[in-house]
Amino acid sequence: MMQMFDHVARDVHAAALEWRDVPIRARLKLLRSAGEVLRSRRDSLLDCLRADGLSTALAEYYGAWILRQAAPDVLEHTASELLRTTPARDEVWVRRPDGVVALITPGNSPTINTAPLFSMLLVGNGVIMRAPGSDGGVRLIAAQCIGATLEAAGYSPKLLQVVTGKTRPLLESIYTCPIVDTIVFFGNAVSGKDVAERGHAAGKKVVLELEGSDCMVVWSDANLEGALESATRGFDFSTQPCPIPKHFLVHPAIRPAFVAGLCERANALTTVEADPEAGLLVPLFRPEKFDRLLAEAKREGEVACGGHRTNAAGQPSATGVYGAPTVVVLDHGAALLSSPLFCEEINVPILPVVSYAGDDAAILQTMVETVNAIPFGLRTSIWTRDDQVATTFVRQAKDVGLVLVNKDHAHHPSYLSPWGGPKRSGGPHGESHLFWQKTSRLQGVAAPPNVIRDALLGAGDKLELKIDNEIAWLTLNRPKRHNAIDQGLAAELSDAVDQLVTNAKDLRGVVLRGAGASFCSGADLTMLQHLNAKAARRFMQDVTWTLRQLERLPVPSLALVRGFCVGGGFEFALHCDAIIASANAKFGLPEVRHGLTTTAGAVGRLVGAVGKQRASQWLLTGARIDAATADAAGLLSEVVSDDLLDEAAAKWCEHARSLPRAGVSAYKRMLAPLGHTDTWLAELEAFEGLKRGQQHA
Numbered sequence: 293m294m295q296m297f298d299h300v301a302r303d304v305h306a307a308a309l310e311w312r313d314v315p316i317r318a319r320l321k322l323l324r325s326a327g328e329v330l331r332s333r334r335d336s337l338l339d340c341l342r343a344d345g346l347s348t349a350l351a352e353y354y355g356a357w358i359l360r361q362a363a364p365d366v367l368e369h370t371a372s373e374l375l376r377t378t379p380a381r382d383e384v385w386v387r388r389p390d391g392v393v394a395l396i397t398p399g400n401s402p403t404i405n406t407a408p409l410f411s412m413l414l415v416g417n418g419v420i421m422r423a424p425g426s427d428g429g430v431r432l433i434a435a436q437c438i439g440a441t442l443e444a445a446g447y448s449p450k451l452l453q454v455v456t457g458k459t460r461p462l463l464e465s466i467y468t469c470p471i472v473d474t475i476v477f478f479g480n481a482v483s484g485k486d487v488a489e490r491g492h493a494a495g496k497k498v499v500l501e502l503e504g505s506d507c508m509v510v511w512s513d514a515n516l517e518g519a520l521e522s523a524t525r526g527f528d529f530s531t532q533p534c535p536i537p538k539h540f541l542v543h544p545a546i547r548p549a550f551v552a553g554l555c556e557r558a559n560a561l562t563t564v565e566a567d568p569e570a571g572l573l574v575p576l577f578r579p580e581k582f583d584r585l586l587a588e589a590k591r592e593g594e595v596a597c598g599g600h601r602t603n604a605a606g607q608p609s610a611t612g613v614y615g616a617p618t619v620v621v622l623d624h625g626a627a628l629l630s631s632p633l634f635c636e637e638i639n640v641p642i643l644p645v646v647s648y649a650g651d652d653a654a655i656l657q658t659m660v661e662t663v664n665a666i667p668f669g670l671r672t673s674i675w676t677r678d679d680q681v682a683t684t685f686v687r688q689a690k691d692v693g694l695v696l697v698n699k700d701h702a703h704h705p706s707y708l709s710p711w712g713g714p715k716r717s718g719g720p721h722g723e724s725h726l727f728w729q730k731t732s733r734l735q736g737v738a739a740p741p742n743v744i745r746d747a748l749l750g751a752g753d754k755l756e757l758k759i760d761n762e763i764a765w766l767t768l769n770r771p772k773r774h775n776a777i778d779q780g781l782a783a784e785l786s787d788a789v790d791q792l793v794t795n796a797k798d799l800r801g802v803v804l805r806g807a808g809a810s811f812c813s814g815a816d817l818t819m820l821q822h823l824n825a826k827a828a829r830r831f832m833q834d835v836t837w838t839l840r841q842l843e844r845l846p847v848p849s850l851a852l853v854r855g856f857c858v859g860g861g862f863e864f865a866l867h868c869d870a871i872i873a874s875a876n877a878k879f880g881l882p883e884v885r886h887g888l889t890t891t892a893g894a895v896g897r898l899v900g901a902v903g904k905q906r907a908s909q910w911l912l913t914g915a916r917i918d919a920a921t922a923d924a925a926g927l928l929s930e931v932v933s934d935d936l937l938d939e940a941a942a943k944w945c946e947h948a949r950s951l952p953r954a955g956v957s958a959y960k961r962m963l964a965p966l967g968h969t970d971t972w973l974a975e976l977e978a979f980e981g982l983k984r985g986q987q988h989a
Contacts, residue, residue: 296455297420297455297462297465297466297469298465298469298471300420300453300455301392301420301469301471301472302471303448303450303453304392304418304419304420304450304451304452304453304471305391305392305418305471306448306450307418307447307448307450307451308389308391308392308416308417308418308451310447310448311413311416311417311418311447311448311451312388312389312391312416312417314416314447314750315746315747315748315749315750315751316371316374316375316414316748316749316750317371317749317750317751317752317753318750318751319371319413319414319416320367320368320371320414321753322441322442322445322447323362323367323410323413323414323438323441324364324367324368325441325445326362326410326437326438326441326442327359327362327363327364327367327410327437328364329436329437329440329441330358330359330362330433330437331359331362333432333436333437334355334359336432337355337358337359337403337429337432337433338351338352338355339428340403340427340428340429340432341354341355341403341404341429342568343428343429344401344402344403344427344429345529345564345574346529346564346574347564347567347568347569347570347571347572348568348569348570349569349570349571349572350528350529350564350572353528354401354404354533356704357404357407357704357710358403358404358406358407358433360407360704361407361408361410361411362407362410365778365818365819365822366706366707367410367414368778368779368780369707370411370414370415370726370728371414371780372779372780372783373387373726373728373729374386374387374414374415374728374732375387375744375748375749380738381741382738382739382740382741382744383736383737383738384736384737384744384748385734385735385736385737386734386735386736386737386748387415387728387729387732387733387734387735388416388732388733388734388735389415389416389417389731389732390417390473390474390497390731390732390733391417391418391471391473391474392417392418392419392420392471392472392473392474393412393417393418393419393420393472393473393474393475393476393731394419394420394421394422394466394472394474394475394476395408395409395412395419395420395421395422395476396422396459396462396463396475396476396477396478396479396487397421397422397423397430397478398478398479399424399459400532400577401529401532401533402423402424402427402429402430403427403429403430403433404533405478405501406421406423406429406430406433406434408476408711408727409421409433409434409438409452410438411726411727411728412476412727412728412731413438413451413452414728415728415729415731415732416732417474417731417732418451418452419451419452419453420453420455420472421434421452421453421454421455422454422455422456422457422459422462423454423455423456424456425456430454431454434452434453434454435449435454438452439451439452459479459483463475463487463490466491466496467490467491467493467494467496468494472496473496473497474496474497474498474499474730474731475487475491475496475497475498475499476499476501476727476730476731477498477499477500477501478501478502479501479502480502480503480637481502481503481637481716484500484502484719485719487500488500488719497731499721499725499727499730499731500718500719500721500722501711501712501717501718501725502716502717502718502719502722503534503637503668503716503717504533504534504535504536504538504637504668504670504671504713504717505534505538505539505634505636505637505638505639505666505668506535506537506538506539506663506666506668506669506670506671506672506692506701507537507538507539507540507541507659507662507663507666507672508522508523508526508537508539508540508541508672508673508674508675508701509540509541509542509659509663509672509673509674509675509676509685510523510540510541510542510543510546510550510674510675511543511546511656511674511675511676511677511678511681512543512544512545512546512652512676513546513676513677513678514543514546514550514675514676514677515675515677515698516546516549516550516553518675518698519550519675520550520553520554520557521700522537522673522675522699522700522701522702523537523540523550523554523557523643523701524554524557524558524561525537525700525701525702526538526540526641526643527558527561527572527573527617527641527643528572528702529572529573529574530572530573530574530575530576530577530614530615530640530641531638531639531640531641531642531643532574532577532639533702534670534717535670535671535701535702535710536701536702537643537673537701537702538638538643539633539634539638539643539644539646539666540554540643540644540645540646541646541648541659541662541663542645542646542647542648543648543652543655544647544648544649544655547621547645547647550645551596551619551621551645554596554597554619554643554645555596555597555619558597558598558617558618558619559597559598559617561573561617562606563602563604563605563606563614565604566604566605566606573614573615573617573641574614575613575614576601576613576614576615576640577639577640578639578640579601579613579615581639581640582601582615582640582641582642583601584632585632585633585636585638585640585642586599586600586615586618586642588631588632588633589618589620589633589642589644590620592620592622592631592633593620593621593622593623593644594620594621595618595619595620596619596620596621596645597616597617597618597619598615598616598617598618598619598641598642599616599618600616601613601614601615601616602614602615602616615640615641615642616641617641617643618641618642618643619643619645620633620642620643620644620645621644621645621647622644622645622646622647623646623647623649624646624647624648624649624658624662628646628662629662629665629666634666635666635667637668637716646662652681656681656684656685659685660684660685660688660689663689663691663692664688664689664690664691666715667715667716668713668715668716668717669691669692669693669713669714669715669716669717669718669722670692670693670694670711670712670713670717670718671692671693671694671695671696671701671710671713672689672692672694672695672696673695673696673697673699673701674696674697674698675698676697676698682697682698685697691714691715692713692714693709693711693712693713693714693717693718693722693723693724693725694708694709694710694712694713694724706822707822708724709724709725709726709727711724711725711727712724712725712726712730745787752780752783752784752787753769754768754769754770754778754780754781754784755767755768755769755781755784755785755788756769756807757788757791757792759795759798759799761945761949762798762799762800762801762949763799763800763801763802763803763945763948763949764792764799764801764802764803765802765803765805766785766788766789766802766803766804766805767805767806767807768781768785768804768805768806768807768811768812769781769807770807771806771807771808771809771810772808773813773816774806774808774809774810774812774813774855774856775806775807775808775810775811775812775813775861776812776813776814776815776816776817777812777814777815777816777835777860777861778815778816778819779819779831782831782834782835782838785835785838786834786837786838789838789841789842790841792842792845793841793845796845796846796847799845799847800847800945800948800949800951800953801847801848801849801850801944801945801948801949802842802845802847802848802849802850803849803850803852803941803944803945804842804849804850804851804852804864804865804868805851805852805853805941806853806854806855806861808855809854809855809856810854810855810856810857810861811851811852811853811854811855811856811857811861811864811865811877812856812857812858812859812860812861812864813856813858813859813861814858814859814860814861814862814882815831815832815859815860817886823983824983824987825980825981825983825984825987826980828979828980828983829976829979829980829983832891832892832976832979833891833976835860835891835892836891836892836893836972836976839863839864839867839892840867842867842868843867843868843964844960844964845960846953846956846957846960846961847948847953847956847957847960848869848870848948848956848960849867849868849869849870850868850869850870850871850872850941850944850945851864851865851868851870851871851872852872852937852940852941853865853871853872853873853874853877853879854873854874854876854877854934854937855874855876855877855878856877856878857873857877857878857879858878858879858880858881858882858916859880859881859882859883859890860891860892862879862880862881862894863881863890863891863892863893863894863897865879866892866893866894866897866898866901867892867897869960870929870944871927871928871929872928872929872930872931872932872937872940872941872944873919873922873923873928873930873931873932873937874919874931874932874933874934874937875919875920875931875932875933875934876919876934877918877919877922877931878916878917878918878919879916879917879918879919879922879927880910880914880915880916880917881894881898881910881911881914882914882916883914884911884912884913884914885914887982887986888979888982888983889975889978889979889982890911890975890979891972891975891976891979892972892975893968893970893971893972893975894911894971894975895907895911895971895974895975896968896969896970896971896972897968898910898911899968899969900967900968900969901925901926901927901968902925902926902927903925906925919931
């Protein structure tokens with residue numbers, strides 16, 4: 293085992309030395325491609341999860357965890373965290389990879405816990421992953437998706453390798469291998485403590501992802517159906533997954549309805565063997581533990597449903613390998629936290645519901661104390677319509693990795709980590725585990741911005757800048773999204789325009805165009821829905837600043853438009869000195885249809901270009917305008933057939949190069965304050981107000 297492991301480790305180390313020098317944006321591009329491959333293999337992924345013993349329903353739910361970690365917006369958000377700016381433009385913080393990471397996943401859910409690979413690799417690590425020899429999901433993700441993408445891009449697929457074998461001998465090899473820098477261990481708390489001690493003694497960083505047996509709070513005014521749907525997740529996979537709810541702290545006013553509803557749902561559950569499509573129950577991981585905790589439940593409280601073993605058909609059987617979904621009702625008392633139902637990890641389908649007495653303030657305080665006092669800390673959730681109750685809960689629930697309000701307890705958040713927590717869930721250093729952060733270290737860099745960009749960030753792939761014969765060509769490059777503007781594209785455009793400002797003396801003109809079938813479809817609505825009002829305003833303000841920098845260049849600019857030129861894309865075009873469009877171009881400002889406004893001064897610019905009456909009609913209806921109508925309104929410089937668009941651009945460039953630079957620059961300065969009222973600030977404030985209203989709706 294040791295010789296084989298050392299050989300694998302050397303291969304991973306050699307590949308990691310090359311990979312760590314690849315700029316962040318290049319690593320991002322590759323892993324986005326790997327994620328795209330994985331999404332195209334979704335059916336194969338679900339087949340692998342079903343082979344692990346999950347029903348189709350469970351495979352789809354937990355498969356979504358894996359797919360979320362590989363989603364482009366998650367990867368892009370992570371990449372943005374790897375290099376952070378400071379108020380000093382020549383000082384940044386950058387995350388540097390640990391080097392070689394050994395990832396030890398649990399035997400009962402290796403595929404699901406393969407998902408952290410994407411963020412570990414994105415930060416620049418090489419990874420050795422342990423998986424059972426029979427598991428196909430790990431190999432699908434590691435070899436067929438990530439490894440194949442690495443190889444196709446010219447990198448070594450040995451950057452990520454899967455090893456098999458028993459955990460203990462493998463760990464012994466890891467402890468003695470000087471190449472391994474970091475151990476990420478999934479397992480139980482007892483084993484985790486030993487791994488931490490042995491790993492630290494060997495000089496390695498250790499990240500522990502251990503037990504989960506956490507609380508869900510149900511307040512008197514809870515959305516009962518939502519709470520019950522979330523609570524029923526507690527029986528998933530016979531209660532083996534760590535992030536599902538396993539203790540229910542319930543307000544007495546809603547307890548009878550909650551218990552009745554949970555029992556009704558529990559009694560309707562089926563085994564995966566009997567119902568491969570929708571079953572939630574699998575054979576007990578430890579049947580003797582089910583019997584022991586059931587005896588404890590009967591001694592301490594009232595069993596409301598279940599309370600026996602079953603066969604695969606759900607029929608009671610003293611020797612059955614399944615546990616009937618069991619709900620036990622307990623009264624809160626001083627001995628509660630010393631009960632095995634609370635001080636041990638629940639990984640069999642016996643779920644306690646705790647009832648409380650007293651006034652609301654005392655009940656809430658006791659509930660929070662329970663959440664903080666149990667020995668587990670992955671996550672906690674509360675269901676309530678009362679903002680004050682939610683506020684108190686969020687403020688005081690400090691000893692968990694993730695706090696959720698009125699959300700499915702077990703779900704994967706949009707951008708937060710679903711892993712990690714203190715206490716027995718992650719050890720003394722446990723917290724919400726962002727694996728890109730836990731497997732890297734922070735470094736400060738003070739250097740010229742262009743050096744930082746070239747050395748650390750690298751060239752992006754959402755915007756192409758090409759300077760050819762004194763003409764700068766800016767190509768928006770998200771063709772599959774009709775070049776919708778997200779934070780990545782906006783950042784790359786800002787960098788590119790900064791370069792043009794610096795090198796303006798060497799330019800004669802700028803052409804802005806879109807890759808593929810469209811010019812630009814405006815702000816990416818998927819991104820926008822995740823931003824709160826303040827963040828959305830900041831994004832729009834940054835984009836507007838970039839457009840103003842483009843507009844102030846001392847050379848003429850051309851928007852070369854084909855296909856859709858709508859929303860923010862239309863605002864891009866309005867900042868250019870000329871617009872040449874193909875006959876199939878479609879213009880419009882549809883913000884009103886989304887309950888929003890423009891943000892970059894389009895109101896004043898459009899009124900100046902086509903007059904108030906026509907501008908009002910376009911703005912208030914969000915109508916789509918064809919090229920002929922836009923041209924007749926005086927908005928366009930020229931309309932040509934689609935096959936002649938590039939030729940028209942070439943003629944414009946030739947003319948721009950023929951003009952004396954001094955005269956053009958002088959006219960640009962004179963024209964700058966003329967022609968329209970600048971309405972960008974009023975638009976931005978209106979946009980923020982509307983966005984704020986939407987998030988509180």
